[in-house]
Amino acid sequence: MTPVTLPAPSPALTVHESAAHIRSLAEKAAADVEGDQYWSRWADGISNALGGPVGDFAGLFSPDLAIHVADWLDERASAHVLAGEPIPPLALAIAAATRPCRVITQPDSKERHGTDLHESSRR
Numbered sequence: 001m002t003p004v005t006l007p008a009p010s011p012a013l014t015v016h017e018s019a020a021h022i023r024s025l026a027e028k029a030a031a032d033v034e035g036d037q038y039w040s041r042w043a044d045g046i047s048n049a050l051g052g053p054v055g056d057f058a059g060l061f062s063p064d065l066a067i068h069v070a071d072w073l074d075e076r077a078s079a080h081v082l083a084g085e086p087i088p089p090l091a092l093a094i095a096a097a098t099r100p101c102r103v104i105t106q107p108d109s110k111e112r113h114g115t116d117l118h119e120s121s122r123r
Helices: 011-033 044-050 050-057 063-083 089-098
Strands: 102-105 119-120
Touching: 011 063, 011 089, 044 050, 063 089
Parallel strands: none
Antiparallel strands: 102 119
């Protein structure tokens, strides 16, 4: 089989995939802590769990905020595709930092990176 080099995904697709990844993780986190008194205030729970400045910083980014960011990313990706609006540098930076890792596989073979055929997320 001749190796095939596929084009990179479009910036809009990359931003959309990032939004979907953020939204999925935020919804899972929100469901996981729902009804747990320890997590009644997200920032305090994260700060106590991680401790120090890292915990304080991580506590700022609640699941609700993450969902708002994911919505904004999707809006920017859609505006780019539908109206030709440029994708803001912040959206591209968020996408680059949060894009899910992808592994490409072929049926009946070991995992391969960078080939086509079957794509699955590794999370």
